[in-house]
Amino acid sequence: MTAALEIDDLWVEAGDPDDPLVLVRGVSLTVAAASVVGLVGESGSGKTVTCMASLGLAGRGVRITGGSVRAQGIELVGADERTLMRVRGGVVGTVFQDPLSSLNPLQRIGDQIAEAVMLHHGGRRRSHHARVVELLAKVGVPAPEQRARAYPHELSGGLRQRVAIAMALANDPALLVADEPTTALDVTVQAQVLDVIRSATRDEARSALIVTHDLGLVAEVADRVAVMYAGQIVEEGPVASVFQDPQHPYTRGLLASRPVLAAGRRRLGAMVGRPPLPGSWPAGCAFAPRCPVATGACGEAPPIRTSDQGWSRCWHPGSGETTATSRAEEGAA
């Protein structure tokens, strides 16, 4: 069966071609048919650039320099704008970090959704009214008939994101690409948007690539998870095994820095430092300067180690203890 999305050794850079700024280096990621993949990682790791470039939406000055991206078997790297337009909003529905960026502030939301449907199905705006109301109801917008006539600024953030999801689903795409779909929503709405995403994927055999910083969301909706750091994927595998037994120290740090619900003001366990900027990625393992278990070996590019049904990119993969042992051994050697 054709994978919904196959990214193979994708390289993306920006700036002067003679002195480029590399943003994404050799990302490979597969979203199998009817499966949901979560892409997580710190701010600036290249998650959005990976998604946007894959869909031919890289901004000005950003270009793909290598690799291939296939959506439902259709090659997107080097494809003409007509092909890309047909894929986006047709085969692939997109929901971005900022719902306002996909909504026109001057147009009623119902008309905007109708136009998304028209783009691929033709017909008149009015003839799609029933579909518009159906889509709004599907994503849980209360009083959909009435809300269809609202302008984006009249809606709160949570409703706007549901409208953005309704637009993404307008043409029943095989793959949903969502960049931070629940970010900035309150918990009950998150729980409901999660239900919307779950029913739009699992229940309708639709695939999804979900970019998020919310590990809770990944735990609940994704089958597999890919962890990104400094333009590379550092760990990939089934959600259950990655969360229970993270192989990469960065994955362990991410899992440990989640705040918990408890009484009393307190400092949060932040990972030290901040992720390096593109252009100043350390040689070898880019995580080494922040890594609690780094050794001299980490100055060299780490090998890919496969484990279970996943893989990681680390000299000292495995549990913290094993790694501490290997460090002690290295120190003794």
Next chain:
Amino acid sequence: MSPVIALEGLAKGYDIAGGARLTAVDDVSLTIAAGETYALVGESGCGKSTLARMAAMLTAPDAGQVSWSGQTVSQQRRSAVRAVRDHTQFVFQDPAAALSPRLTVEEAVSEPLRIRRRTGSRSVADLLDDVGLDRSMGRRYPRELSGGQRQRVVIARALALEPKLLVLDEPVASLDVSVQAQVLNLLADLQAEHGLAYLLIAHDLAVVSSVADRIGVMYLGQIVEEGPAGDVVTTPRHPYTQMLIASVPAFVPGERGERPRVVGDPASPTERRTGCAFATRCAFATQVCLDVAPPRRELGDVAVRCHHAS
């Protein structure tokens, strides 16, 4: 301690398409002291941002009063309103929209001072240091920054005017966990250093519980439960607060999709209603809940608007 800001009986409504009237904020009172973090939580559209805009005097209330350092601020006195606006700075949930694409980081951070022809006590380089940004980022444009980097720029810019109150409207919602932790710790440090009052609007109760002194839970324009943060998260009294607490993902590996389902949607804010606004979703609702709006009641340190809370 005298409060930095006190809101009393604030209300705001909007006329919307179709001739209906929407109640955004309905009779809200609260105070925030210097160095204190007051967190507002509640579902999308319940009126949190509208309330914050009224506190900053960017939106005029239909009813109620705003006081700063014990003095009621008249909406009519332009100079007083302008002073309040300078004392209040915002950090929004969407840093992309808050920054002009045409200004570099340096220009954005110094912009508020430039507009008011003032010199701040801290240089742009200091401000960037304060928020943990590399000085070399000063010459970049917002599009060259990631979300987390942009939010730090917004915080640095907010600090330039040395405000007394920071309204943090979902300040870390778009950030990943490790940066979230750093920004929240940063905000706590800045608060301790400058005695800032924070009005924090956030949906993530796990985050809120770790940074707030007080929590106000809002539902359809009203504060339905308010009290010390520890009390609200450990012994929620209002059925709505209980539902919010239950929605926090337990995040036990392997326990996927096991969280309790959230029941229903909020009633439309345009609906005329008698009784408790939450009654349509409440598992404990009785006839009195449908007929009579629950008054604010004190239960120890906590105030609740619910007939049956105890």
